[in-house]
Amino acid sequence: MKAIIHTNYVKILFLFTLLLSTTAILAQDDEEKKKFTFSGSIDAYYRANLNAPNGENAQAPGSSFANLPGFALGMANVIAGYEGEKVGFVADLVFGPRGTDAIFASPMYSATGNIVNQLYAYWNVSESVTLTFGNFNTFLGYEVISPVANFNYSTSYLFSYGPFSHTGLKADFALSDDFSLMLAVMNPTDLTEFNPTGQYAWGAQLGYSGQYLNLLIDNGSYEIDFTGGFDLSETFFLGLNAAYFDGDEDDGIGSFAGIALYPQLATSENFTIGLRGEYFSETDEFGAIGDVFDTDGSASVFAITLTGSATIGDLMIKPELRLDSASEEVFIDSDGVPMGGLSSFVLAAIYSF
Known part of the structure; x- marks a missing residue:
């Protein structure tokens, strides 16, 4: 009888130990699974000019993205x-027209370079120092490639003609609760798969309480950029971006400068209305505004973009009215007559997961 009881006790103890071990393993697996993340977005839109042709001869502002006529695709x-x-890594892949425009200089070598938006590994050396190695989106500018993080669906001239991505090594330093510093050595701008020139670009960023002063030095050219924003009230936000780029005259690269303001007012929990007002100028036929310039090769544009953003769960609907007014007649009206202004409408749908 004692032997039976003892045997049953051993069985119960064994089963209990097995249950605890299994639970611990499953808990460990769950903990490890939580370290992996999978996210992204898809976007599509409708675009129409209000004072210029649509369809085959459709025109668009000289900025990146949301430039295709009719119902069009953004990217996955x-x-x-x-x-x-x-340690950790990020593999950020893009598919579709917006992604193609963002990775315009690739593939340089691989057959799939045009789908790699970011690909980097990082090491948290300490609580205040992080090293990042690989291909990462630029630290300059107010706007980004992903439409999820931008308030306006179309992009600014400043964003479109600054760099999109870099490949190299950067070090981020948390100097205090308010101050941060980033230093980077990278391939020349837009060379994201490898370096065929043997030259390198240098980057730096100084941050203070959400305001950032950026510097990029790249083979005879340099860009100074300020990006920031202020919560003026619980419902009113003002963003700011200002930049100056001085190109290398020996390589025939012009210069540009601009400033953009981003006032945004939240009218409810699910709807915000915002305006982007931007002035952008270029020299030496840099190419942002168009191919028709005055005699000294300079041109400028003033663009106003009014955007509404309605949130329905993970879906954002953005109606947008944009007016671009250039110093030169770089647009063509419906009768084929050159003109200096273009008005357009965009309706975008963005789903994030």
Whole structure:
């Protein structure tokens, strides 16, 4: 009888130990799975000119993205990442017209370089120092490639003609609760797969309480950029971007300068209305505004973009009215007559996951 009881006790103890071990393993697996992240977005839109031709001869502002006529595709953005305590990685892939425009200089070598938006590994050396190695989106400018993080669906001239991405090594330093510093050495601008020139670009960023002063030095050219924003009230936000780029005259690269303001008013929990007002100028036929210039090769544009953003769960609907007024007659009206202004309408749908 005692032997039977003892045997049953051993069985119960064994089963209990097995249950605890299995639970611990499953808990460990769940903990490890939580370190992996999978996110992204898809976007599509409708675009029409209000004072210029649509269809085959459709025109668009000289800025990137949301430039195709009629019902058009943005991109599918798929981001996989691993967030470890010390190390991790991000693989950010893009598919579609917006992604193609963002990775315009690739592929340089690989057959699939035009789908890699970002691809980098990082190491949290300490609580205040992080090293990042690989291909990462630019630290300059107010706007970004993903439409999820931009308030306006179309993009500014300043964003479109600054760099999109870099490949190299950067170090981020948390100097205090308010101050941050970033230093980087990178391939020349837009060379994201490898370096065929043997030259390198240098980057720096100084941050203070959400305001950032950026510097990029690249083979005889340099760009100074300020990006920031202020919560003026619980419902009113004002963003700011100002930049100056001085190109290398020996390589025939012109210069540009501009400033953009982003006032945004939240009228409810699910709707915000915002305006982007931008002035942008260029020299030496830089190419942002058009191919028709005055005798000294300079041109400028003033653009107003009014955007509404309605949130329905993970879906954002953005109606947008944009007016571009250039110093030169770089647009063509419906009768084929050159004109200096273009008005357009965009309706975009963005789903993020």
